[in-house]
Amino acid sequence: MAYAYTEAVMDPRWLDATEMAAWHAFVSTFHLLERRIEEQLKAAAGLTHPQYEILVRLSAATDHRMRMTELARDVVASKSALTYQITQLEKAGLVERAHCPSDERGVLAVLTDAGMRCLERVAPGHVEVVRAYLIDRLSREELHTMTTAMRKTERALRSSH
Amino acid sequence: MAYAYTEAVMDPRWLDATEMAAWHAFVSTFHLLERRIEEQLKAAAGLTHPQYEILVRLSAATDHRMRMTELARDVVASKSALTYQITQLEKAGLVERAHCPSDERGVLAVLTDAGMRCLERVAPGHVEVVRAYLIDRLSREELHTMTTAMRKTERALRSSH
């Protein structure tokens, strides 16, 4: 019990001003952008951001279908959260569930035609928001740096469960 | 009604591969990091990330107190979300509410001594996570670029309500 805190107690490497600024800017900006995106999607099609992301992934998949677990990994959602959202999208007629032929327990989330049309209708407005507040404000150089930086962290997080 | 969609319909400037990669990396990484942080904070002190952020802001404020609205802006939370979290922190004895002397409707969130001690105990472990997965993996150059990039977006989002 005692040495569970040993490392933290002995080595508090605090963030300096530059590091603190980077971290706070990162977190605050994401939340603000997320809020703006939710607002736009809800007004345009009654969709939430997680729901939109699901439609995007399915539209990019072969045969417009994906296993639940793989889809959950892609959109970074818990299994139960994905179950809930797929149920919602099913009620809206944008997604269907299908049995997985290769695995008896498996479930496939399938994008319907209505779902594809919905995505095509909503995507331009969504992209416009992402552009207006993030992409178009960054130089090619900045974009590239941010991508490599994010990937380093993503890789580290995904490889440690 | 017709030209509400005009711009989007006429000008669907899709994201190219580089832009798409940047955007997806940004969103995915944040969610993964957020998940890891929540896990660490909950295990260490039964705190959520929003709650931790509140304690941090209060500890940095003069007299360890802040108006609700200002605090909500800082941590990027809705008014009702902050009301809820302050109530939770009050139950845990980490924060108290006080009347605002200069404004009769105002409420001050005040960090208690127990709250300060809690923060001091938890902060090292939290910082360690932020370092291990983000800060320490980025060069000084990358950190600076990311900060300026985030700030551009933050500024744009905050100035448009």
Added chain:
DNA sequence: GCCGTGATGTTCAAACCCGAACAACAAGTC
């Protein structure tokens, strides 16, 4: 074939967030 281990997707209760509605007050105008 038969366990043991692990993966898959769902269910459930609890916690949490959002937005609209609301009462109370501030600040300025007339």
Added chain:
DNA sequence: GACTTGTTGTTCGGGTTTGAACATCACGGC
């Protein structure tokens, strides 16, 4: 002072996420 306008913080209902528990099935060794 009364009126208007805007701000402050809370409340409430509905929607969403979480993590643990669970039933079901895949896969390997023996």
